[in-house]
Amino acid sequence: MAETSEVKRRGRPPKQIDGYQDAKVALIRAGLAIMTEKGFSASGLDEILRSVGVPKGSFYHYFKSKEDFGSTLIETYGEAFSAKLDKFLLDEAYSPLDRFFYLIENLRKYMVKHDFQRGCLIGNLGQEMGALPTTFRQQLIDVFENWQKKTTICFKEAQQQGEISADLDCAELARFFWVGWEGAILRAKLERNASALDNFTELFLRSLKK
Amino acid sequence: MAETSEVKRRGRPPKQIDGYQDAKVALIRAGLAIMTEKGFSASGLDEILRSVGVPKGSFYHYFKSKEDFGSTLIETYGEAFSAKLDKFLLDEAYSPLDRFFYLIENLRKYMVKHDFQRGCLIGNLGQEMGALPTTFRQQLIDVFENWQKKTTICFKEAQQQGEISADLDCAELARFFWVGWEGAILRAKLERNASALDNFTELFLRSLKK
Numbered sequence: 042m043a044e045t046s047e048v049k050r051r052g053r054p055p056k057q058i059d060g061y062q063d064a065k066v067a068l069i070r071a072g073l074a075i076m077t078e079k080g081f082s083a084s085g086l087d088e089i090l091r092s093v094g095v096p097k098g099s100f101y102h103y104f105k106s107k108e109d110f111g112s113t114l115i116e117t118y119g120e121a122f123s124a125k126l127d128k129f130l131l132d133e134a135y136s137p138l139d140r141f142f143y144l145i146e147n148l149r150k151y152m153v154k155h156d157f158q159r160g161c162l163i164g165n166l167g168q169e170m171g172a173l174p175t176t177f178r179q180q181l182i183d184v185f186e187n188w189q190k191k192t193t194i195c196f197k198e199a200q201q202q203g204e205i206s207a208d209l210d211c212a213e214l215a216r217f218f219w220v221g222w223e224g225a226i227l228r229a230k231l232e233r234n235a236s237a238l239d240n241f242t243e244l245f246l247r248s249l250k251k
Numbered sequence: 252m253a254e255t256s257e258v259k260r261r262g263r264p265p266k267q268i269d270g271y272q273d274a275k276v277a278l279i280r281a282g283l284a285i286m287t288e289k290g291f292s293a294s295g296l297d298e299i300l301r302s303v304g305v306p307k308g309s310f311y312h313y314f315k316s317k318e319d320f321g322s323t324l325i326e327t328y329g330e331a332f333s334a335k336l337d338k339f340l341l342d343e344a345y346s347p348l349d350r351f352f353y354l355i356e357n358l359r360k361y362m363v364k365h366d367f368q369r370g371c372l373i374g375n376l377g378q379e380m381g382a383l384p385t386t387f388r389q390q391l392i393d394v395f396e397n398w399q400k401k402t403t404i405c406f407k408e409a410q411q412q413g414e415i416s417a418d419l420d421c422a423e424l425a426r427f428f429w430v431g432w433e434g435a436i437l438r439a440k441l442e443r444n445a446s447a448l449d450n451f452t453e454l455f456l457r458s459l460k461k
């Protein structure tokens with residue numbers, strides 16, 4: 042869940058955007074905001090273009106196709122989220138398991154801030170994969186692998202410091218976390234509250250220590 | 252993941268369906284098959300109607316709207332899956348935890364059989380909720396609650412028989428399972444293999460015993 046600037050246009054005319062790069066960035070931001078909420082299939086290009094004041098006909102100046110746009114969004118989101126993982130999981134001010142906990146807390150805050158309407162772009166598109174361009178599949182898998190790799194490193198440090206039981210496989214645990222966490226986001230969006238996130242976090246953390 | 256009869260029409264003309272009730276049942280089956288794969292937003296009514304040979308104009312003889320159709324699918328799927336839970340979790344030939352394990356094994360087989368293309372209708376629609384009719388929300392929540400309730404009863408029996416650690420809350424565990432399992436289905440569909448299901452099952456079962 043990368044933080045994207047919220048597009049606040051309600052009741053105001055779309056802001057005029059100057060410059061090719063500015064418009065492209067604005068389209069990416071608006072795409073991320075809408076697709077973290079509704080996924081790919083249900084997000085219309087018209088709605089995205091309208092929200093940033095880019096004329097309907099000029100989308101193809103910026104992206105070759107909706108597929109190209111989607112691919113750019115996956116890349117942007119994956120990288121922003123990866124940077125967030127680094128920010129939290131490499132912060133030596135805290136113990137490895139505390140860093141992980143603060144990361145989860147940050148992800149939870151993001152969902153609260155957006156009233157449990159926005160989830161994870163990678164989870165949304167992963168769920169929809171049966172109806173998406175096939176080129177997205179490997180790209181989405183790679184994003185998850187990257188997150189898991191970074192989490193595995195943090196768990197290994199935690200294990201070395203005795204925060205995680207020595208007989209657990211950290212790579213398997215990291216996979217277990219990200220697999221289950223996507224399920225928790227799905228349910229939190231459905232129920233519009235944090236209960237599934239809290240339940241999953243508590244029982245996952247418990248499973249590390251035994 | 253209720254088992255639905257597979258609609259095999261490739262290369263053959265659609266079968267003529269006689270009778271109102273037969274056509275309605277065929278539409279429900281085809282809807283379940285397509286939506287467990289692609290979700291709601293990406294599934295076109297045309298495709299569903301064509302696959303069962305119901306003329307395009309007559310959909311509204313059977314359902315008031317796509318929303319009414321979706322609601323019927325949620326109900327049908329929820330009930331079929333609930334019956335499956337009863338079949339496995341109430342089978343006194345096995346210990347409670349074995350019953351649960353055989354259930355998971357059955358769900359895994361279903362995904363293998365459909366080459367990891369079909370997942371869970373409730374998970375798919377839950378993920379898409381931001382773009383779906385609001386009436387679906389409570390219906391989907393209720394389905395999950397029902398599955399969790401049945402699983403909780405099984406876990407309580409397992410706990411009484413010493414198969415689950417006495418200090419665990421069975422309702423919380425059942426919620427943890429279904430939340431995470433939906434994440435595992437999502438990932439298995441994305442990766443087109445059983446690895447996420449197996450990883451989740453193994454670490455979940457491990458967490459019960461500690």
